[in-house]
Amino acid sequence: MTQTLTPPAIPDRLKTCLFFEMDGNIPCSWSFFARNMDERYRDTCMNSIVRGGGNSMIFLLSNGDPGAPVNFFEEEWGGHLDVAQVNVLLSWTRKVWALGGAMIPCLFCDETDSAHIRNAWDDHDRAIGALVTLLRPYVPAFCIGLESSEYFNRDQHDRLANIIRHYAPDRYVVTHLQKLPAGGMPALDGILYEHSWHPGQGDDHSPAEVVEETRRVARDWGKLIWPVEYNTNVRGSMIREQSRALISAGFGCGGPIT
Numbered sequence: 001m002t003q004t005l006t007p008p009a010i011p012d013r014l015k016t017c018l019f020f021e022m023d024g025n026i027p028c029s030w031s032f033f034a035r036n037m038d039e040r041y042r043d044t045c046m047n048s049i050v051r052g053g054g055n056s057m058i059f060l061l062s063n064g065d066p067g068a069p070v071n072f073f074e075e076e077w078g079g080h081l082d083v084a085q086v087n088v089l090l091s092w093t094r095k096v097w098a099l100g101g102a103m104i105p106c107l108f109c110d111e112t113d114s115a116h117i118r119n120a121w122d123d124h125d126r127a128i129g130a131l132v133t134l135l136r137p138y139v140p141a142f143c144i145g146l147e148s149s150e151y152f153n154r155d156q157h158d159r160l161a162n163i164i165r166h167y168a169p170d171r172y173v174v175t176h177l178q179k180l181p182a183g184g185m186p187a188l189d190g191i192l193y194e195h196s197w198h199p200g201q202g203d204d205h206s207p208a209e210v211v212e213e214t215r216r217v218a219r220d221w222g223k224l225i226w227p228v229e230y231n232t233n234v235r236g237s238m239i240r241e242q243s244r245a246l247i248s249a250g251f252g253c254g255g256p257i258t
Contacts, residue, residue, distance in 0.1 A: 010140040010172070011055040011102055014226055014252035015243070018058060019234050020048035026232060030106070030146065032059040033089055034068035042092065048234075052256025056102035058176070058192065058228065060146065061131055064113025072131060076116075078123030081130055090134065097138040104192075105135055106176060107160070108145035118151055125163055132167040141172035143192060148175045154183040161187040176228070180221065190224030193217060202231025203238045207245035214251055228254030 018028045022044045029045050031037060049057055062077055063070045072086055073079040093103045107128065108118050120127075132142060142164050144157060152160070161173045175185070176192035185191070195213055197205060210230050218225040227246055231239040234256065243253035 013247055014056045014102060015054045016056045016058055016228060017049055017052055017054055017255050018229060019232050020045050021234055029057050030060045031068040034070050053258045058104045058106060060109055061105050061107050062117050063109035064111045064117060077120050078127035093135055093138040103139050104141050104143055105139060106143035106146055110147035110150050128163050129167050132164055136168040136171060141174050144175040146176050149177040149179055149181045154181050157185055158187040190226060192228045193225050194229035199229050199232045203233055203236055207242045210242045211245050211249045226252040231255055
């Protein structure tokens with residue numbers, strides 16, 4: 001008898017934090033599955049999110065960063081799947097799904113060194129198909145790219161969204177960005193939104209300002225908006241005030257609330 005998996009629901013008001021404290025540094029969840037990051041790194045990241053009241057996490061499926069390489073193929077993007085790396089990926093996504101949390105995988109990264117991966121169009125159907133098929137039972141959404149408007153235009157976003165929906169028609173398709181490309185983004189369900197200022201200057205912006213920009217963007221863009229990047233100072237009180245204000249206003253948040 002074939003077991004049918006229940007599609008994971010998106011927790012009400014998604015709460016995450018891209019940044020966390022570890023050994024006096026502030027790394028990020030984007031590199032959660034980097035090949036040179038161990039289980040201590042992943043445990044510290046996840047525990048930080050949970051301790052801050054979070055119920056979700058955003059992570060990369062590829063990048064071009066030699067300091068924190070993320071690659072689930074034995075060769076380059078679209079080659080043979082690396083079974084050992086895939087097992088780590090599935091172990092965490094299954095565990096979080098079973099606990100009622102949401103893991104949000106992001107296909108592409110904005111680093112200059114990632115250009116050869118993003119431009120490998122002949123390999124995208126195979127690579128995206130393999131990863132989306134593996135993850136679909138355990139994740140509620142797929143994100144096209146980190147700061148994706150910097151390297152994909154509207155038509156390219158649509159093309160990638162169609163590939164994802166072919167393999168996961170029952171999942172949300174979103175992307176992470178600060179500014180829409182020309183023509184908007186009609187094919188996407190939602191945006192993982194970065195506020196208009198540099199997140200390193202997040203303490204300079206009030207909770208009311210964070211909420212007002214989110215409301216304006218949600219109204220003007222006509223999309224589900226999940227603000228995930230407005231402050232990197234996870235040691236401070238302001239990011240918590242901003243996050244609580246976003247939750248109170250009916251949005252998700254990208255920082256600890258406790």
